[in-house]
Amino acid sequence: MSSSANEAASRASAVSSMGQTIPTDAEVGHPEGVRWGMVVDLDRCTGCQACVVACQAENNIALNEEQRVLERRAKTWIRIERYWEGEFPNAKARFIPVLCQHCGNAPCETVCPVWATYHNNEGLNVQVYNRCIGTRFCANGCPYSVRYFNFWNPEWPEPMNNQLNPDVTVRTKGIIEKCTFCVQRINRVQVTAKTEGREIRSGEVQPACAQSCPTSALVFCDLNDPESAPAQLAEAEAGRSYTLLEHFGTDPGVIYLKKVDPHAEIHEDEHVHAGAHA
Amino acid sequence: MQYLTALLPRITLKQALILGGASAPPLVGGAGVLAILLYLMAAGGTATPAPEQPIAFDHSVHAGDAAIPCEFCHRGVGSQAAATVPSVEQCMFCHSVVKTDSPQIQLLQAHWDTNTPVNWARVHRVPDHVRFVHAPHIQAGVACETCHGDVASMEEVKQVRSLAMGDCQGCHRENSASLDCATCHK
Numbered sequence: 001m002s003s004s005a006n007e008a009a010s011r012a013s014a015v016s017s018m019g020q021t022i023p024t025d026a027e028v029g030h031p032e033g034v035r036w037g038m039v040v041d042l043d044r045c046t047g048c049q050a051c052v053v054a055c056q057a058e059n060n061i062a063l064n065e066e067q068r069v070l071e072r073r074a075k076t077w078i079r080i081e082r083y084w085e086g087e088f089p090n091a092k093a094r095f096i097p098v099l100c101q102h103c104g105n106a107p108c109e110t111v112c113p114v115w116a117t118y119h120n121n122e123g124l125n126v127q128v129y130n131r132c133i134g135t136r137f138c139a140n141g142c143p144y145s146v147r148y149f150n151f152w153n154p155e156w157p158e159p160m161n162n163q164l165n166p167d168v169t170v171r172t173k174g175i176i177e178k179c180t181f182c183v184q185r186i187n188r189v190q191v192t193a194k195t196e197g198r199e200i201r202s203g204e205v206q207p208a209c210a211q212s213c214p215t216s217a218l219v220f221c222d223l224n225d226p227e228s229a230p231a232q233l234a235e236a237e238a239g240r241s242y243t244l245l246e247h248f249g250t251d252p253g254v255i256y257l258k259k260v261d262p263h264a265e266i267h268e269d270e271h272v273h274a275g276a277h278a
Numbered sequence: 279m280q281y282l283t284a285l286l287p288r289i290t291l292k293q294a295l296i297l298g299g300a301s302a303p304p305l306v307g308g309a310g311v312l313a314i315l316l317y318l319m320a321a322g323g324t325a326t327p328a329p330e331q332p333i334a335f336d337h338s339v340h341a342g343d344a345a346i347p348c349e350f351c352h353r354g355v356g357s358q359a360a361a362t363v364p365s366v367e368q369c370m371f372c373h374s375v376v377k378t379d380s381p382q383i384q385l386l387q388a389h390w391d392t393n394t395p396v397n398w399a400r401v402h403r404v405p406d407h408v409r410f411v412h413a414p415h416i417q418a419g420v421a422c423e424t425c426h427g428d429v430a431s432m433e434e435v436k437q438v439r440s441l442a443m444g445d446c447q448g449c450h451r452e453n454s455a456s457l458d459c460a461t462c463h464k
Binding site: 118120121124126128129130131167168169170183184187191194195 | 359
């Protein structure tokens with residue numbers, strides 16, 4: 001906490017080259033102390049890819065043609081990583097949905113020379129597309145490989161160009177894009193709540209991925225809200241919970257739950273046997 | 279001239295006067311040119327010419343003389359992002375009887391008969407990467423005039439306030455509204 005206070009202090013007097021004062025951390029954002037996050041229950045994930053498709057549609061993500069995939073330039077703000085555990089026929093498929101972890105201590109933010117990516121007061125790692133100049137330092141700094149560069153202007157064949165979401169900018173060639181936790185939905189709920197003169201209800205904000213998950217493996221929440229079911233779950237299931245690449249100290253806002261399989265070791269022994277026999 | 283003002287950075291009239299005062303003496307010969315440029319820059323910042331509309335709709339008659347409330351026609355303004363412009367049907371509440379002999383109203387009538395919307399030209403438009411929502415502004419008690427000027431006395435609506443980033447942020451800072459980039463950018 002003290003480090004962020006220092007940072008705020010050092011930014012307080014920041015004046016941009018255009019002579020405009022850059023807002024300090026205290027001035028930026030809402031002070032409610034929300035930290036948006038997600039709890040991903042890997043024991044529920046079936047790897048169906050519904051989240052991937054929903055995200056693609058919600059966020060105007062360009063189509064990934066075969067060529068783009070082969071070039072390793074496909075964009076998927078959320079992707080399902082598949083791992084095999086064991087050898088056929090005793091193999092098990094394991095799935096890990098990986099999206100921007102909205103790290104509390106994000107390596108991408110500090111390397112941006114133009115402050116196009118920053119942390120807001122609600123725990124979001126924000127990408128300001130119109131500010132981005134495409135250095136790609138952030139993508140290189142991200143240990144989770146969840147930042148995608150636009151090598152081309154996106155194109156949609158007729159009639160798919162008519163299904164673009166007006167609440168999300170279409171990103172042009174030369175800039176970085178990534179998961180926003182569907183910030184457009186968060187903003188919308190915030191305005192609705194304000195217009196109705198009430199607080200946001202627990203579970204009212206649903207990003208496209210969580211909304212479309214048939215097994216509720218992805219659950220979006222305010223990690224600071226003790227009432228929210230997922231936050232309680234993460235707490236109660238502390239034995240099952242971990243974060244990706246914990247040892248990097250990035251303080252991710254995405255918490256994964258996974259039961260350690262007591263049989264996994266036995267399988268491994270079996271392989272050793274099988275290997276020895278062969 | 280529209281194109282020229284669009285190319286130049288927008289400044290206020292006051293800034294133009296200060297700039298002019300500071301830089302004119304050394305350039306007496308060029309002062310005339312400079313004055314014109316500064317005038318154009320200031321003009322670009324304070325008023326953009328009104329676009330031509332398909333029907334000569336006059337706010338000063340409706341919102342002014344007839345004192346129809348803004349919300350009667352711009353129904354979304356208090357509850358959603360877009361204020362919205364009224365449908366032909368809403369004009370016909372009155373114009374099926376009011377001034378039916380006027381050529382302008384006959385244009386309107388033609389839209390009504392053919393069941394086609396009027397293709398009004400947009401006056402205010404923030405760029406695609408900006409998110410503007412009317413509702414919270416109206417809720418917070420910001421009046422239409424603050425941003426749109428005295429529309430009730432305008433014969434044709436034109437933009438009178440810059441509504442560029444510095445302008446939005448200036449008011450947000452004064453009113454302790456959000457200055458987070460994610461509030462206005464999408």
